[in-house]
């Protein structure tokens with residue numbers, strides 16, 4: 074039987090299928106294995122189920138020359154050195170498509186929460202600062218009819234824009250490497266340069282993937298170009314944002330508020346300055362955290378792993 078290391082407990086929907094076909098070693102702890110532990114456990118394995126917290130790099134691959142397939146339990150794969158895998162003939166797969174709706178739901182949730190000051194007002198209510206109904210209390214921003222800027226019009230950007238265009242009547246601007254005729258037709262969306270999007274959007278939602286060209290994309294310069302009433306949402310990856318610059322922009326009122334599902338690092342230490350800002354809502358990277366979505370991710374992850382173990386092309390490949 075092939076040997077497989079699964080770097081965390083994943084839903085039975087996928088794990089049981091893998092266990093039926095392979096000799097499986099599952100990392101039992103809530104926290105991820107360290108790089109040394111990962112290297113140790115992967116040694117001699119044919120397959121690896123990795124998570125976004127596990128660095129799959131040349132050092133790991135060199136410690137596991139028998140590895141045929143890395144099945145990443147995520148749609149993002151910035152934790153995997155794909156060229157290093159390709160160079161060693163290791164197939165890499167991810168879980169696209171099945172977390173689109175759940176992630177778009179969280180983008181909208183964070184947008185509403187940040188725009189309507191929900192974190193701040195709910196905390197005030199709980200801690201005894203709800204004194205009466207105040208005409209000027211906790212005033213937020215409207216969404217209806219406003220302009221939404223989607224940075225990165227892929228599947229998740231599109232699903233987010235669809236919700237906000239059809240539900241709130243928002244006008245949609247977007248950036249993308251190529252034109253998106255579906256977005257233009259179905260959402261009356263307009264592809265623009267990033268500067269125009271930042272200048273004209275009331276809400277900016279970040280959906281670009283993390284790579285050397287997008288790291289730090291949102292820094293002081295970008296926040297400085299946004300409206301003072303703008304709300305910024307990030308459900309992609311934390312390192313796309315220069316966090317000290319975001320904190321400064323939120324503190325100075327350069328932008329109105331932010332909603333983040335991702336940070337750098339993760340977890341964000343509890344004493345981090347962003348937590349102290351009332352106009353910043355932070356969720357612990359939960360965009361795909363629904364029962365159905367995680368089951369579907371586990372199934373895609375098993376589909377990739379089982380194909381790779383047989384030497385077949387992966388159904389959801391990153392480098393086939």
Ligand code: DGY
Pocket residue numbers: 125146147148149150172309360361
């Ligand atoms: C992903 O899949 O890339 C998400 O960030 C975690 O579900």
